[in-house]
Amino acid sequence: MKDIRVNDFVAEGTGEMVIVTGIPRSGTSIVGKVLGSLCDVEYAFEPPLVPYLDAQVRWGRMDPGDGVNILKTYLYFEYFVEYLHGRRYNFRPSDDSFVLSMKPFNEIVEKWKTIGSTQDAIDEAEERSLICKSPGVYTLLNHIYENSPKIMIIHIWRDLERIIASLMSKRWFHDENLGPDSTGLWPFLKTEGARMVPYPVAEDAIEAWQSMNAETRTVHVCNQLADDRRAFRLRYSGRETYYELDFGAFVQSPGEATAQLASFLGLTPGPKTEDIVNEVAPTDPPCDPRRILDRCDPVEAERFYRLHNTTGN
Numbered sequence: 001m002k003d004i005r006v007n008d009f010v011a012e013g014t015g016e017m018v019i020v021t022g023i024p025r026s027g028t029s030i031v032g033k034v035l036g037s038l039c040d041v042e043y044a045f046e047p048p049l050v051p052y053l054d055a056q057v058r059w060g061r062m063d064p065g066d067g068v069n070i071l072k073t074y075l076y077f078e079y080f081v082e083y084l085h086g087r088r089y090n091f092r093p094s095d096d097s098f099v100l101s102m103k104p105f106n107e108i109v110e111k112w113k114t115i116g117s118t119q120d121a122i123d124e125a126e127e128r129s130l131i132c133k134s135p136g137v138y139t140l141l142n143h144i145y146e147n148s149p150k151i152m153i154i155h156i157w158r159d160l161e162r163i164i165a166s167l168m169s170k171r172w173f174h175d176e177n178l179g180p181d182s183t184g185l186w187p188f189l190k191t192e193g194a195r196m197v198p199y200p201v202a203e204d205a206i207e208a209w210q211s212m213n214a215e216t217r218t219v220h221v222c223n224q225l226a227d228d229r230r231a232f233r234l235r236y237s238g239r240e241t242y243y244e245l246d247f248g249a250f251v252q253s254p255g256e257a258t259a260q261l262a263s264f265l266g267l268t269p270g271p272k273t274e275d276i277v278n279e280v281a282p283t284d285p286p287c288d289p290r291r292i293l294d295r296c297d298p299v300e301a302e303r304f305y306r307l308h309n310t311t312g313n
Contacts, residue, residue, distance in 0.1 A: 022156030025166035027247035032133035045097035086111030138228035169286035173217035
């Protein structure tokens with residue numbers, strides 16, 4: 001049986017891209033926005049197919065090689081080429097991916113004037129970098145990074161207590177956001193229960209998920225992804241293309257941290273970079289993480305404290 005492959009220019013264009021990742025609510029959005037403002041960068045904010053592919057590979061429903069090839073083709077044509085054309089940009093000021101917060105309008109107009117065909121965009125891609133921000137997709141990320149060692153990973157670490165506080169404030173795992181008609185942020189597992197089950201939920205916890213309170217669900221998902229993050233870090237942190245970013249340090253000294261990131265990537269600040277950096281400031285937790293853990297199942301809470309006390313997770 002013949003293998004299916006992608007075009008050489010797709011493999012090359014995505015083989016050296018930058019992926020910004022971490023546990024959801026760890027600071028990937030603001031870091032991605034800063035990186036998206038650097039010169040000669042096209043920035044893909046949370047492409048929605050990526051977590052679906054991650055779920056398929058995680059649960060053995062898709063061959064990992066197929067998942068990686070679909071991912072590469074999807075990111076290259078639907079994001080990299082479309083952005084190089086000056087199409088597909090988000091012009092909604094309230095969104096994290098609002099292009100005019102990262103790029104000057106005259107740069108976009110210049111693309112409309114000069115990039116007339118797909119071939120023009122492919123030619124232009126050789127001079128530019130694709131940065132993709134997608135948190136939590138560790139199964140798929142393992143497979144693409146294992147076989148594409150020139151991909152650069154910006155892996156964000158944030159204190160787990162701050163993560164569960166942020167997750168709880170978003171109410172992602174409350175009953176009202178787990179109904180079949182709710183606008184969930186996750187691919188969900190097909191189960192018989194009344195509440196939708198996000199795909200990172202451990203197999204031995206699927207049935208129990210239905211009766212968990214919101215605090216336990218939040219901590220359980222955080223624990224699963226913290227385990228994934230730790231395994232990924234242990235496996236790849238020795239690579240020259242891997243960069244560990246402490247979000248707390250980034251917030252305390254955003255200018256210095258941005259300069260270090262840009263140097264690591266071999267990129268330079270853009271016209272909007274300083275404005276974004278100046279917006280970065282410390283914030284207080286939206287709720288008390290200790291109260292979350294007090295209301296959480298003791299087994300999950302104990303697992304959380306064990307992960308929390310692991311240096312760098």
